[in-house]
Amino acid sequence: MSHHEISRRRTFAIIAHPDAGKTTLTEKLLLYGGVIQLAGAVKAKRGRANAVSDWMEMERERGISITTSVLQFPYRGLQMNLLDTPGHADFSEDTYRTLHAVDGAVMLLDCAKGVESQTRKLFRVCRQRSIPIFTFVNKMDRPGRDAFELIGEVESVLGIGVYPITWPVFRSGVFRGVYHRMARRVYLFDADHANSSSTTGAERPPVEVTGIDDPMLREALDDAGYDRLRSEADLLDAAGDGFDRERFEAGELSPMFFGSAVNNFGLEAFLETFSELMPPPRPRDTDQGPVEPTRDEFSGFVFKIQANMDKAHRDRVAFVRICSGRMVRGMKAHHVRTGKDVRLANPTQFLARDRNVVDESWAGDVVGIHDPGNLEIGDTLTGGSRFVYEGIPSFAPEHFRRLALVDPMRRKQFATGLEQLAQEGTVQLYRPPAGRAGDLVLGALGQLQFEVVRYRLESEYSVQVRVEPVPYQLARWVSRADGKPLDLDALHDAVEGMVVLDVRDRPVVLFDREWALRTAERLHPEYRFAETATGV
Numbered sequence: 001m002s003h004h005e006i007s008r009r010r011t012f013a014i015i016a017h018p019d020a021g022k023t024t025l026t027e028k029l030l031l032y033g034g035v036i037q038l039a040g041a042v043k044a045k046r047g048r049a050n051a052v053s054d055w056m057e058m059e060r061e062r063g064i065s066i067t068t069s070v071l072q073f074p075y076r077g078l079q080m081n082l083l084d085t086p087g088h089a090d091f092s093e094d095t096y097r098t099l100h101a102v103d104g105a106v107m108l109l110d111c112a113k114g115v116e117s118q119t120r121k122l123f124r125v126c127r128q129r130s131i132p133i134f135t136f137v138n139k140m141d142r143p144g145r146d147a148f149e150l151i152g153e154v155e156s157v158l159g160i161g162v163y164p165i166t167w168p169v170f171r172s173g174v175f176r177g178v179y180h181r182m183a184r185r186v187y188l189f190d191a192d193h194a195n196s197s198s199t200t201g202a203e204r205p206p207v208e209v210t211g212i213d214d215p216m217l218r219e220a221l222d223d224a225g226y227d228r229l230r231s232e233a234d235l236l237d238a239a240g241d242g243f244d245r246e247r248f249e250a251g252e253l254s255p256m257f258f259g260s261a262v263n264n265f266g267l268e269a270f271l272e273t274f275s276e277l278m279p280p281p282r283p284r285d286t287d288q289g290p291v292e293p294t295r296d297e298f299s300g301f302v303f304k305i306q307a308n309m310d311k312a313h314r315d316r317v318a319f320v321r322i323c324s325g326r327m328v329r330g331m332k333a334h335h336v337r338t339g340k341d342v343r344l345a346n347p348t349q350f351l352a353r354d355r356n357v358v359d360e361s362w363a364g365d366v367v368g369i370h371d372p373g374n375l376e377i378g379d380t381l382t383g384g385s386r387f388v389y390e391g392i393p394s395f396a397p398e399h400f401r402r403l404a405l406v407d408p409m410r411r412k413q414f415a416t417g418l419e420q421l422a423q424e425g426t427v428q429l430y431r432p433p434a435g436r437a438g439d440l441v442l443g444a445l446g447q448l449q450f451e452v453v454r455y456r457l458e459s460e461y462s463v464q465v466r467v468e469p470v471p472y473q474l475a476r477w478v479s480r481a482d483g484k485p486l487d488l489d490a491l492h493d494a495v496e497g498m499v500v501l502d503v504r505d506r507p508v509v510l511f512d513r514e515w516a517l518r519t520a521e522r523l524h525p526e527y528r529f530a531e532t533a534t535g536v
């Protein structure tokens, strides 16, 4: 029974640069999963200028922002768990951490733009974890780059192999369908449906499916379109080996698909193959070796904490990725870091903006646990064992600010609040080492995080602050190459940057220019300058 439940789980995320169509694709997956009433329930992200107020507004509504969505939908007997990765201005460490909770990812590209900056960053995290990555090229209804060129770009920019599973088919230069290379089937779309308003709703357009040798294809595509399909298909077959599943599962080969999310084009061809290829939960590493998902004992780790979702109750929810066994409502779990037991009274699953209390969940699922403040990001929960899941790395922030206290009498609350928010992982907090003067500096991956901190300091700690610029542009965790303890004074003398400590007392150097980092790396090979640090 448990094996069956676990082998049905498919836990994944969509990674994309803003505007590639992630929200649209998410809605469409719900539509195809039969959760029709939910198409449209995914918060629209149009007009993101107001991201900050959205966030606050959501707090006020006691709703759950898109940043916490775990969308579950059934598909062909499988249980899909789609974890949303916040993007746009609310791009933050949570985005990266979420990628540690999934078993695979769909990389969404805009056919006219190819690989963009945020795609690259998110891809890197997936690559580090060696998880399988699907590629979906979206907006094919619009003029875009040549498919061969896009393959070349993904391969050269991201350093991953690409295997096109579907291939775009055109009539008079207009996107008409996809050819599924493995099934040797052509999916033809009803051209009348393209860009008509009826398709933006919860309706699946009619699709004609036929074999590539069907004579009606020449008519449907016209001569030029048909000849192009045949010659491109031959070219692809000649160019490559078969699809190598092992390389795919190791994250070295990405199956590529083409389509148009807003028009519902290419989605069933994608979903069918996705559901065949996307692997179920796999063993995860702990300090005592890998743990099988089918192990009877429940275990999992906290990858994200959302504080004060419900202000009236000082609500704090820890999101747990279950890695083995079954979580049952009301069960006691062992909190390995503190050695205490915690009762999982109301494990909650999040479906779009609704919360549902769940009686049982399985390896592969993500549940929210109400927590008074015991759990931290990276913590392991088990059924009694003492093993610990490998830590979630921190990523070097890319934006830096200083906070100036408006009322100096609130210094203590200010310090407490900041420390708390940094421990929670909302932002990185850097302070000068003992005996040195300097500002407290905040670092974040997304600018919105500073606004979140300012807002939360004010509403939760009654501390008003001004957010001010600082000249830093890069942060690196520093250690000695020979593994010996680091002398902060020596480091201070060696580099042209600000030496500080993070909330875990790890040494960090803040640089105001790329070249200062490069110079330090060149002149001081005795130090390692790392972009990620393990643990939170």
Ligand code: GDP
Binding pocket: 016, 017, 018, 019, 020, 021, 022, 023, 024, 025, 045, 046, 138, 139, 140, 141, 142, 259, 260, 261, 262, 263
């Ligand atoms: P996100 O920022 O990645 O979540 O992107 P959205 O899903 O909000 O989409 C961004 C814009 O692209 C919206 O205006 C969508 O309607 C549009 N869009 C999404 N998919 C397609 C598509 O297949 N074709 C075209 N032409 N537009 C699309």
